[in-house]
Amino acid sequence: MRDSKLKYRARELRTQPTDAERRLWRLLRQEQLGGWRFRRQHPISPYIADFACIEAKLVIEADGGQHAESSYDEARDRHLRSLGWRVLRFWNPEVLTNPEGVAETILAALSDPDHLPPPLTPPPLGGGGE
Secondary structure: OOHHHHHHHHHHHHOOOOHHHHHHHHHHHHHOOOOOOOEEEEEEOOEEEEEEEOOOOEEEEEEOHHHOOOHHHHHHHHHHHHOOOEEEEEEHHHHHHOHHHHHHHHHHHHHOOOOOOOOOOOOOOOOOOO
């Protein structure tokens, strides 16, 4: 995707966030999380990250059930890591029911660049997708 199309698509995505993205943005916006600044739907060509902290090179994704065992997401994460980004993924139900725990995990990753939680386990049966 060309950069101008990517920027347009990112702008479009900002107008239609999922419930989990809305909840995460409430935690991340206005430097509320330890003074770190995040951007929403930030283009990192050829992808768009749900949230990105440029200074810490940290991408945060809120995933629905459709992301379970996704080879696309694995390739995407490999590409972002090759550019020096770290990627944190949270299942939507976790963001919606445990925002404090999500915030703690993000803060830990921001304060210790070597700290990232293990990869996501598959989402709970019967849900998790938006």
